[in-house]
Amino acid sequence: MIFRTRKWVKPEDLNANGTLFGGSLLRWIDEESAIYAIIQMGNPRSVTKLISEINFVSSARQGDMIEMGLRAVKFGRTSLTMRAKVRNIITGEVILTIDKIVFVSLDENGNPQPHGYTDITFKRDRIPTSMSVSKPRT
Numbered sequence: 234m235i236f237r238t239r240k241w242v243k244p245e246d247l248n249a250n251g252t253l254f255g256g257s258l259l260r261w262i263d264e265e266s267a268i269y270a271i272i273q274m275g276n277p278r279s280v281t282k283l284i285s286e287i288n289f290v291s292s293a294r295q296g297d298m299i300e301m302g303l304r305a306v307k308f309g310r311t312s313l314t315m316r317a318k319v320r321n322i323i324t325g326e327v328i329l330t331i332d333k334i335v336f337v338s339l340d341e342n343g344n345p346q347p348h349g350y351t352d353i354t355f356k357r358d359r360i361p362t363s364m365s366v367s368k369p370r371t
């Protein structure tokens with residue numbers, strides 16, 4: 234599992250108990266998963282289909298630095314299934330685990346579209362450029 238994104242827990246991310254609000258964490262995970270799925274399936278029209286049981290293992294507090302990790306566990310015909318983990322950068326303590334996050338690749342009509350991939354890429358070879366407003370790297 235590769236931990237790519239880091240976050241610094243700030244006052245606006247807290248719940249009434251003074252710890253990291255679960256909703257903020259899920260928003261970050263969904264965004265992280267979306268970017269991962271787009272890169273792996275090569276399609277900017279990749280949507281969240283399912284998030285399985287979420288285990289909030291431990292709390293994070295204001296000032297904590299956390300990191301989010303994802304790993305593709307199954308390439309389906311039109312879907313990609315990932316596993317997620319969030320941990321404290323300093324202590325290594327696990328904050329959250331999700332066994333299954335499923336994204337589906339869609340066509341322009343919003344129907345599932347085969348992505349044609351069977352394994353993980355660690356390169357930039359599938360990054361979709363057609364819908365991007367930025368110019369791709371040369």
Ligand SMILES: CC(=O)SCCNC(=O)CCNC(=O)[C@H](O)C(C)(C)COP(=O)(O)OP(=O)(O)OC[C@H]1O[C@@H](n2cnc3c(N)ncnc32)[C@H](O)[C@@H]1OP(=O)(O)O
Nearest residue numbers: 263267279280281282283309310311312335337343344345
């Ligand atoms: C990043 C974001 O926040 S996106 C916003 C939130 N998400 C959305 O708005 C998506 C709304 N949902 C939808 O539009 C539809 O459910 C769709 C188009 C994604 C899928 O429609 P479905 O009728 O389920 O399509 P279909 O039955 O063909 O399944 C598509 C794939 O999803 C998988 N799938 C469907 N339901 C499930 C499920 N409950 N659990 C796991 N996988 C599932 C299927 O196995 C299939 O994968 P495969 O082709 O790799 O075998």
